[in-house]
Amino acid sequence: MNTPEQPRSNAASAIKLEADKPTGEQPMELFITDGHTEYYLALKAGGDSDRGLLTGVLAGIGGIGGIGLGLFSFLQSGDLKGLNIMLAICIPLCILPFLWETLRPLPLPILFNRRTREVYFDHAGKLFHTPWDGIQAVTNEFQLVGPSIGSIQSASLEIRVWQFEKPETVLMVSLGSPFGKSLMLQKSLWEYIRAYMNNGPYFDEHGNHSESDAFVKSQLAVRPKMSDSFKRTREQIKQAKREAGGKNYLSGSDVIKLILGPMFYPQDRIQEFTYSIAKRRSRNRWPSVVAERLKANGPTTRLVDLEYEKGAISGVECNAVIELK
Numbered sequence: 001m002n003t004p005e006q007p008r009s010n011a012a013s014a015i016k017l018e019a020d021k022p023t024g025e026q027p028m029e030l031f032i033t034d035g036h037t038e039y040y041l042a043l044k045a046g047g048d049s050d051r052g053l054l055t056g057v058l059a060g061i062g063g064i065g066g067i068g069l070g071l072f073s074f075l076q077s078g079d080l081k082g083l084n085i086m087l088a089i090c091i092p093l094c095i096l097p098f099l100w101e102t103l104r105p106l107p108l109p110i111l112f113n114r115r116t117r118e119v120y121f122d123h124a125g126k127l128f129h130t131p132w133d134g135i136q137a138v139t140n141e142f143q144l145v146g147p148s149i150g151s152i153q154s155a156s157l158e159i160r161v162w163q164f165e166k167p168e169t170v171l172m173v174s175l176g177s178p179f180g181k182s183l184m185l186q187k188s189l190w191e192y193i194r195a196y197m198n199n200g201p202y203f204d205e206h207g208n209h210s211e212s213d214a215f216v217k218s219q220l221a222v223r224p225k226m227s228d229s230f231k232r233t234r235e236q237i238k239q240a241k242r243e244a245g246g247k248n249y250l251s252g253s254d255v256i257k258l259i260l261g262p263m264f265y266p267q268d269r270i271q272e273f274t275y276s277i278a279k280r281r282s283r284n285r286w287p288s289v290v291a292e293r294l295k296a297n298g299p300t301t302r303l304v305d306l307e308y309e310k311g312a313i314s315g316v317e318c319n320a321v322i323e324l325k
């Protein structure tokens with residue numbers, strides 16, 4: 001019996017990227033920023049990217065739709081029985097998935113702290129970190145080849161961190177998914193992080209310090225919100241109307257978008273709201289040594305400095321852990 005051919009990977013040699021050396025690419029955000037503030041940059045660590053979708057579907061379509069039907073029935077007949085039945089069904093349909101999705105913690109992001117110049121990462125409830133100064137990243141470009149997917153160009157970008165007060169426990173942390181990324185894109189992401197840590201919090205398209213947040217906002221705006229889809233559709237139709245000079249410019253797909261956009265708007269807004277609540281609750285899971293360093297007036301000592309003081313790590317060990325062989 002013939003078995004389906006599995007995807008194969010052809011990998012090239014690793015390339016080192018450093019904190020104080022430019023890669024030659026311009027900074028670019030690759031849809032993984034979870035927070036860009038004056039004091040820290042948060043990158044999604046993967047997992048639960050669709051958090052809030054269940055609540056959006058059940059509450060935004062089923063719950064609101066059912067309550068709307070109940071109200072319509074009440075206005076037509078004046079009988080509260082049908083409305084009460086729909087409320088009894090739809091209110092739990094809205095609340096229960098919302099509680100389930102917001103009470104479960106999201107994976108904590110990878111944090112780059114500008115004030116203390118270090119990186120934090122949570123793995124299975126254990127704190128890992130590394131200083132920014134002297135940090136090295138490693139990127140590998142490879143191809144995935146398979147009968148179903150064809151050939152997909154990919155490139156990884158990883159940094160090395162160690163467990164707080166246990167430098168013998170080391171992890172390689174991936175900065176975003178490697179699939180579908182090129183070496184150029186990963187270098188651009190590294191430049192975005194470099195510009196933030198070395199010249200930020202705001203910088204221009206060349207990574208130089210800027211008092212304006214225009215470039216950063218333009219990068220973060222590339223990933224539009226689902227709830228803005230109807231707004232984008234209207235803007236595209238207006239643009240098509242201007243280009244057509246008032247002639248027949250409305251296509252069948254435009255009509256479908258105009259109909260479906262308002263229908264899915266509640267779902268998208270509820271999903272975004274649910275995700276934001278879950279993210280806010282997850283921030284409280286950082287250990288106190290990290291949480292206090294994320295504050296504007298928090299301590300500026302690095303975690304590695306605390307390890308030195310406690311004798312948990314020596315300078316030789318620190319250099320050995322940071323350096324990529």
